[in-house]
Amino acid sequence: MKELPWIKNALLPLSWVYGAITDIRNFLFDNGIMHSEKVPQKVIVVGNLTVGGTGKTPVIEYLTRIFAKQTPTAILSRGYGRRTTGFIEADSSATAATIGDEPFQFYSKFSPEAIVAVCEKRVEGAMQIHRRYPGIRLLLLDDAFQHRAIRRDINILLSDYNRPFYEDHPFPAGRLRERRRGALRSDAVIVTKCPAELPADEKQNITESISRYTRAGIPVFFATTRYDVPRSYEGAPVALKNVKMAAGIANPLPFAAYLTTRFGVTDQQVFPDHYNYTPSDVEDLIKNLKNDTFVVTTEKDMVKLKPLVVAKGCAARFAYVPVSVDFGDEEQAFVQWVTSRTGDRF
CATH class of the missing domain: 3.40.50.300 (P-loop containing nucleotide triphosphate hydrolases)
Known part of the structure; x- marks a missing residue:
């Protein structure tokens, strides 16, 4: 969603207050009034x-x-x-x-x-x-x-x-x-x-x-x-053609852009960051899913969704894309x- 400049300008005074509070906290640490503790590692x-x-x-x-x-x-x-x-x-x-x-x-x-x-x-x-x-x-x-x-x-x-x-x-x-x-x-x-x-x-x-x-x-x-080879929730590499995106991460736009440039994206479902999925979410994701289409998620979403989709018996319809820094x-x-x-x- 595009940011509206007038809203940002209206909120700037609150940002100055928030920034001042963090400045005070950092000042206390910088000057040893609040202490940073050394650990063995x-x-x-x-x-x-x-x-x-x-x-x-x-x-x-x-x-x-x-x-x-x-x-x-x-x-x-x-x-x-x-x-x-x-x-x-x-x-x-x-x-x-x-x-x-x-x-x-x-x-x-x-x-x-x-x-x-x-x-x-x-x-x-x-x-x-x-x-x-x-x-x-x-x-x-x-x-x-x-x-x-x-x-x-x-x-x-x-x-x-x-x-x-x-x-x-x-x-x-x-x-x-x-x-x-x-x-x-x-x-x-x-x-x-x-x-x-x-x-x-x-x-x-x-x-x-x-x-x-x-x-x-x-x-x-x-x-x-770097987006690596897509893998099914069952663990094997998988060839994708059509995909339904599901993502619960802070900024899903790069992931959505990657999928759009490489596969046929039939639908996109965006959830809040760190979203805790439910069985009903799995049912919604596979509802009306065509045989040639996978639900594709990030790896972060996969670790939460996998137990649910395995219990539902539909792990073969889900895939994720591992990412790494390059x-x-x-x-x-x-x-x-x-x-x-x-x-x-x-």
């Missing part, structure tokens, strides 16, 4: 200044693939949208309802290579992990850029190419969780969801815009979203940067 944070999806999940997965095979690693999330509270370590009994959709996705992909846990209080979660697994040396924190109670070794800030933070305002006139100057805390910025072919001069312009809000010398990397010709530079920042700290 080395900590890499992946987060953003904006509300909504900037591609944190694929970046956490990318980092897990880099580190988990050589360094004992844990992923700690808040577990947004789960029906539980407190610290929970993912195990074979975990579901999206008990730990959240994204942590359950991490667990499904990386267990037992990496420990996955959720806890609203990240310091408490880190200490719980240390007590259970004192050998864990690296902690990846998902969506914790504003969670300043825990000290971090690397702060990676994501900025959506289509919604750059340097053109946005704090909530409610915009989508920022804090003012743009929060980027000063970043050790690197990744511009996510870029076009596959981004001209060098545009990269330079974006880098200069970002650098107005970061410390001098902070690297800026550019990455695209640094292109900057991959070596990013891997070298992040490993050099951590290599001598373990």
Whole structure:
């Protein structure tokens, strides 16, 4: 939906108030009045200044693939949208309802290579992990850029190419969780969801815009979203022709655009981010579904829908599209940067 400028302008005074409140909070942390606690593990944070999806999940997965095979690693999330509270370590009994959709996705992909846990209080979660697994040396924190109670070794800030933070305002006139100057805390910025072919001069312009809000010398990397081979909910690669899209993610537009350019999209059903699907939702999705058509979802939706569609006996009619982050010709530079920042700290 197109934003109306007059509404944004009317909300700007509230954004100034909200921004001032976050400024005060950051001032208290910056000056040691509120404390950031050091935990036993080395900590890499992946987060953003904006509300909504900037591609944190694929970046956490990318980092897990880099580190988990050589360094004992844990992923700690808040577990947004789960029906539980407190610290929970993912195990074979975990579901999206008990730990959240994204942590359950991490667990499904990386267990037992990496420990996955959720806890609203990240310091408490880190200490719980240390007590259970004192050998864990690296902690990846998902969506914790504003969670300043825990000290971090690397702060990676994501900025959506289509919604750059340097053109946005704090909530409610915009989508920022804090003012743009929060980027000063970043050790690197990744511009996510870029076009596959981004001209060098545009990269330079974006880098200069970002650098107005970061410390001098902070690297800026550019990455695209790679859509992998579609897979059925039964696990096998599947050839798609006609699809009915279902998505409950923060920004479904890129996913919808991808499907539209490659398949015949017969219908699109959009649900709220972190939506908890019900059996009646499954019935609605397969209602009047033609034999040559699949219901296609994101991987994040799949981890919640799969138990329901298996129980309904219609898993063969559902497919999902895995996604990953692709640094292109900057991959070596990013891997070298992040490993050099951590290599001598373990």
